[in-house]
Amino acid sequence: MAMVIRGARHGALMAVVLAGACSRSQPIPEPVPEPVAAPTAASRPPMAPTLAAGTYTLQAVVQGRQIPGPPPQARARGRQAAPPSASLVLVARASPAPNGLAPSAAQLTATVALPGYTMAPRGRTAQTATWWPTGGDSLTVFWMTPRNATVALKGALRGDTLSGDVWYTSLESGAEFQLGTFSAVRRRTGRR
Numbered sequence: 001m002a003m004v005i006r007g008a009r010h011g012a013l014m015a016v017v018l019a020g021a022c023s024r025s026q027p028i029p030e031p032v033p034e035p036v037a038a039p040t041a042a043s044r045p046p047m048a049p050t051l052a053a054g055t056y057t058l059q060a061v062v063q064g065r066q067i068p069g070p071p072p073q074a075r076a077r078g079r080q081a082a083p084p085s086a087s088l089v090l091v092a093r094a095s096p097a098p099n100g101l102a103p104s105a106a107q108l109t110a111t112v113a114l115p116g117y118t119m120a121p122r123g124r125t126a127q128t129a130t131w132w133p134t135g136g137d138s139l140t141v142f143w144m145t146p147r148n149a150t151v152a153l154k155g156a157l158r159g160d161t162l163s164g165d166v167w168y169t170s171l172e173s174g175a176e177f178q179l180g181t182f183s184a185v186r187r188r189t190g191r192r
Contacts, residue, residue, distance in 0.1 A: 046138075049090075051157065052092075055189070056089070056090070057086070057187060058182060060180055062116070063180060088110070088113075088153075089126065090131050091108060091110065094108060099144065102130055108132055109131075112126055114151070119145070129142060130143070139154075140154050141153040148172055149170050151179070152166075153166055155184075161183060161184070161185050163181070164182060165181055
């Protein structure tokens with residue numbers, strides 16, 4: 001290190017050089033390995049579509065309301081009206097009519113009935129939808145509503161239960177928000 005000191009005599013400059021040498025060399029510390037994060041669902045390869053394919057009984061809680069709701073009250077003649085049912089069918093086959101608004105190009109065939117959020121064509125009980133695996137055990141089910149919006153069920157499959165969140169996107173404003181949660185249990189048909 002060098003220091004310049006102005007001397008008091010004749011305005012002369014005096015330079016004082018201070019040198020410090022360290023004869024000891026310090027060892028270079030070993031690099032600390034970065035902790036490895038567990039892979040997220042999106043970073044894992046998607047599940048095979050046949051693992052999720054099947055018919056599910058669907059239940060949702062949307063804006064604090066249970067869908068399907070409790071059974072209706074008995075009518076005057078003692079008959080009960082059938083409650084609207086909620087269901088989900090996932091087929092491991094490419095969709096014959098992919099939805100151009102869906103964020104995935106690899107869309108599979110689905111049908112969904114969620115009272116208040118689907119509109120089945122006349123003579124049908126469910127609306128056409130699409131679905132796709134998103135990584136790991138996660139998947140998305142996607143459909144258009146009659147209200148110029150899309151609804152997506154985004155969840156994970158654990159055994160025979162698919163559960164997650166219900167998302168709503170307005171096509172007019174682009175606003176997206178979580179409507180609620182859902183759970184769907186696969187119905188087993190026949191013997192295994």
